Amino acid sequence: MASALEDLRAAFPKPDQISTKPEDLHAYANSTFAHYGGGAHSVVVHVEGTDDVVKAVNISRKHLVPIVAYSGGTSTEGSIAAPAHASGSLCVDLSRMNKILEINEADSDVICQAGVQWNVLNDVLKDKGIPLFFPLDPGIGATVGGMIAQGCSGTNAVKYGTARAEYIINLTAVLPSGEVIKTRQRARKSSVGFDLAKLFIGAEGTLGIVTEATLRLVPLLPWKVAIAAFDNVDDATQAVLEALNKGASIQCAELVDSICIRAMNTYGTCRLKWPETDSVLFKYAGTPAAIAETAELVRDVVAKYGAGAVEGRYTFVEKDDDADALWIDRKSLAGTLSRLHPGYKGWVTDLCVPVSRLPDLIKFSRAEFDRLGLIAPIMGHVGDGNFHAFILASNDEEYQKRKEVFDTIAWKAIELDGTCTGEHGVGTVKKKYLPRELGDGTLALMRSIKQTLDPLNLFNPGKLYPDDES
Amino acid sequence: MASALEDLRAAFPKPDQISTKPEDLHAYANSTFAHYGGGAHSVVVHVEGTDDVVKAVNISRKHLVPIVAYSGGTSTEGSIAAPAHASGSLCVDLSRMNKILEINEADSDVICQAGVQWNVLNDVLKDKGIPLFFPLDPGIGATVGGMIAQGCSGTNAVKYGTARAEYIINLTAVLPSGEVIKTRQRARKSSVGFDLAKLFIGAEGTLGIVTEATLRLVPLLPWKVAIAAFDNVDDATQAVLEALNKGASIQCAELVDSICIRAMNTYGTCRLKWPETDSVLFKYAGTPAAIAETAELVRDVVAKYGAGAVEGRYTFVEKDDDADALWIDRKSLAGTLSRLHPGYKGWVTDLCVPVSRLPDLIKFSRAEFDRLGLIAPIMGHVGDGNFHAFILASNDEEYQKRKEVFDTIAWKAIELDGTCTGEHGVGTVKKKYLPRELGDGTLALMRSIKQTLDPLNLFNPGKLYPDDES
Incomplete structure (x- = not known):
């Protein structure tokens, strides 16, 4: 490690590009969004371009030092942690690579560096008066590089996937060999x-480090919000499914359970208050006529499932200020839920099943939470079959129970x-589930691709592949 | 080859599963859609399930006989040809694997075998009264396995990608090792x-043979058709881009040039006739109100570019029978263009560029066609930047010129x-363009993945990878 550090100092002579301050070494291996202990790296290199990444990769390979990419720091499952079983690690921080290199409005695409945050990208487009946006919306602060590495989605996935x-037309990656590739040209399809870009999407930096990408944008449309209060999750899910399969043009369908609603009513920013029951927050986008039509279709469907038939149980939020506030309240739930339960720490699950099975899974999960006496508010991307339980715990006994239930519901x-x-x-965090979820043959193929690209196992070792303990 | 045939006969004792008839050996290596000579295989095995494919793959590996998958036979670029430099080849015909195994209406997905044709799948769904469809629409007769192998699209790509x-939630593939993997579970996202499924999409059967897939369906919506006549391709492209970027809910935007319109007017099935100029055929899908709104938006935009402002230059086709007929005429252009030019054979190009550059490419291509005196009607998925020139030739001199221009416009x-x-x-056909298009590093990575999965180079050798002459 010492000689690697020497080479790094020679390769990055600027005073502020290398850090070995203990607080940095810890900060870049951890995330406020995660419950795990990520340890500490040996050195952090703040890269400023693809060439810098190549230099860092070559030094890592020369000295056999594991290399871990960092950009937004919003990871929840330990993807940015320092490798636990290695004697040291080099963190490549891409957050300074935050330039938007080219905006091609006519082609609705944009070329940017990996450290660009999706929300900043969309703000820049808005400020420039370009009526387009990038529709992937994970947690605020997530960067293009991290979003690609995690195979992310968000609330817009119902409509946009x-x-x-x-959306990743092409990408530039630095391979473990130090070679730089661009996966494809800029044509929208081919x-x-x-498509080699797909190999890096979800690979969590184990096959290469993404430094630039060409992103497909979509038209920015006016949007409205509605909220429907149901008796239970079953009804909520059925209603969303039926509306989607009828072709309702829904951009988001977010389940927020009764505890979440209470948190929003108590600590939220929206002046409107809602019945404290399992509810679905809808976002409709389009022209006024399209929105009106969608709102009507959804109102009729949710009425069949107990919402909308009763006064106050289906609300189309007329004012944009209220809609904005309501949406911010949804996005801020992790924070408001913690305020509702002071002294507790939340750990978020991320299970996803075929949509028709979501009610079963949520019912099963809630029964387990109840059995163990755990508070676990639920929010969900119900249109995708994906939900998050925010399992709260305040002492060792609860931490232990939470660990147990985390497994039970994953299986x-x-x-x-x-x-x-x-x-x-x-x-x-989730390596252990993969053999049962994917099967040995599929995992073996993933590992053989990893071995082909990174024979020295230096790129983010100890992540993703179940038998890799680095 | 003789001992391989012996093993095949033992493994497939049913009388009709193996063919060595010369006409079959030729037919399964060629396609009516293609201009190339595909040679002939040594044996065709009509497989009936994944296990059959495993048996064939194991025999191919034991005797080092190249193996080529076949299903719909609609390939245009030689992907199903017999390997030119091998001493024999085994064709695995999956067209009998045409079962729809499971329809999950609530989850809007379907599990089917690789030999299912997309158009048949959609007919079955319609017959069962299930208001969902599979939106990928390449040539009629293309099968799920071939569509995956080619990374296909079609006219619906403007809206659906x-x-x-x-759309390929997961797939089952037989690897060159004979191992069977399923890439993922059935949850809509993960x-x-x-995602290993993406590795087989576009790999043209060089990494594995896909035998089953879980496909995502989308809501089937009523649709209407409109046609706009422009002065030139430039105006047509600009109009489509502007309408799309304004968020118009267009499902298809098909450029059909003046020659195509003449072919449709002369030999088409639609009773309506159109101005013989470069035109765009639009498909709008949705509720009546959504369609009306889209139609109005498009009419206003195309008027800015010379269509719509003049009487008879923008037609919203009111009657569904006419719309159906018009769409069939678009899909049948290869046939009607040949009738318009008897004695000529067509060879179709398939270039795609960033949408804003499509007018430049079409202008350049037309100038080349004119310079060489070639007739080459153009149809295009203009919303994607993709167009097909149907280059006609009737004698050796024209064949030679066509070959030349095919290269010029590709570069x-x-x-x-x-x-x-x-x-x-x-x-x-297109291997030679890849080094310049993708770059050496990207190609080297593709080859190293091929080498990892298929070290003996038995899966569809001689296709896709430029330096592979098998």
């Missing part, structure tokens, strides 16, 4: 072989043809 | 590592940040 769809999701991770990735 | 999006597309193949794949 995830990072695995066609059938020129298998149940897998039994229901689902996944242990809908959008947060695998990291260190 | 391509096979590289999220961030569990990189131009690549220079414009585009691709030699928008949706038809690489096969044997």
Whole structure:
């Protein structure tokens, strides 16, 4: 490590590009969004371009020092942690690579560096008066590089899909060999072989470090919000499914359970208050006529399932200020839920199953939470079959129970043809579920691809692949 | 080969599962859609399930006989050809694997075998009264397995994207090792590592043979058709781009040039006739109100570009019978264009560039066609930047010129940040363009993945990878 550090200092002579301050070494291996202990790296290099990443990768390979990419720091599953079993690690911080390099409005695409935050990208487009936006919306602060590495999605996935769809037109990656590749040209579609960009989407930096990407944008449309209060999750899910399958143009359908509503009513920013029962927050986007039509279709469907038929149980939020506030309250739930339960720490689950099985999984999960006496408010991307339980715990006994239930419900999701991770990735936390979820053959193929690209196992070791203990 | 045939006969004792009839050996290596000579295989095995494919793969490996998958036979670029430099080849015909195994209406997905044709799948759903459909629509007769292998798209790609999006939830593939993997569970989304399904999408059967897939369906909506006549391709493209970027809910935007319109007017099935100029055929889907709104938005935009302002230059086709007929006429253009030019054979190009560069590429291509005196009607998925020129030739001199211009315009597309193949794949025909289009590093990575999965180079050798002459 000492000689690696020497080479790094020679390669990055600027005073502020290398840090070995203990607080940095810890900060860049951890995240406020995660419950795990990520340890500490040996050195952090603040790269400023693809060439810098190549230099860092070559030094890592020369000295056999594991290399971990960092950009937004919003990871929840340990993907940015320092490798636990290595004697040191080099963190490549891409957050300074935050330039938007090219905006092609006519082609609705944008070329940017990996450290650009999706929310900043959308703000810049808005400020420039360009009526387009990038529709992947994970946690605020997530960067393009991290979003690609995790195969992210967000509340807009109901309408727009995830990072695995066609929003990453091409990407530039530094391979473990130090070679730089660009996966494809800028045409919106191509059938020129298998798409190598897809190999890096969800690979959590284990196959290469993404430094730039060409992103597909979509038209920015006016939007409105509605909220429907149901008797239970079953009804809520059925209603959303029926509305979607009828072709309702819904951009988001977010389940927020009674505890979440209480948190929003108590600590939220919206002046409107809601019945404290399992509810669905809808976002409709389009022209006024399209929104009105969608709102009507949804109102009729939710009425069949107990919402809308009763006064005050379906509200179309007329004023944009209220809609904005309501949406901010949804996005801020992790914080407000913690305020509702002071002294407790939340740990978020991320299970996803075929949509028709979501009520079963939520029912099963709630029964387990109740059995163990755990408080676990639920919010969910119900249109995708994905939900997050925010399991709260305040002492060792509860921490232990939480660990237990985290497993129990993950195995149940897998039994229901689902996944242990809908959008947060695998990291260190979820490796153990993969053999049962994917099967040995599929895992073996993933490992053989990892071995082909990174024979020295230096790129983010100890993450993603179950038998890798680095 | 003789001992391989012996093993095959033992493994497939049913009388009709193996064929060595010369006409079959030729037919399964060629396609009516293609201009190339595909040679002939040594044996065709009509497989009836994944286990059969495993048996065939194991025999191929034991005797080192190349193996080529076949299902719909609609390939245009030689992907199903017999390997030219091998001493024999085994064709695995999956067209009998045409069962729809499971329809999950609530989850809007379907599990089916690789030999199912997309159009048959949609007919079955319609017959069962299920208001969902599979939106990828390449040539009629294309099968799920072939569509995955080619990374296909079609006219619906403007709204729904391509096979590289999220319509292939998971797939079952037989690897060159003979091992069977299923890439993922049935949940609509997952961030569990990189998605192995994407590795087989566009790989043209060089990494594995896909035998089953879980497909995402979308709501089937009523649709209407409109047609706009422009002065030139430039205006047509600009109009489509502007309408799309304004958020118009357009499902298809198909450029049909003046020759195509003449073919449709002369030999088409639609009773309505159109001005013989470069035109765009629009499909709008949705509720009546949504369609009306889209139609109005498009009418206003096309008027700015010379269509719509003049009587008879923008027609919203009111009657569904006429709309159906018009759409059939678009899909049948290869046939009607041949009738318009008897004695000529067509060879279709498939270039795709960033949409804003499509007018430049079409202008350049037309100038080349004119310079060489070639007739080459153009139809295009203008919303994607993808167009097909149907280059006609009737004698050796024209064949030679066509070959020359095929190259010239492909290099131009690549220079414009585009691709030699928008949706038809690489096969044997387009290998030579890949080094310039993708770059050496990207190609080397594709080859190293091929080498990892298929070290003996038995899966569809001689296709896709430029330096592979098998």
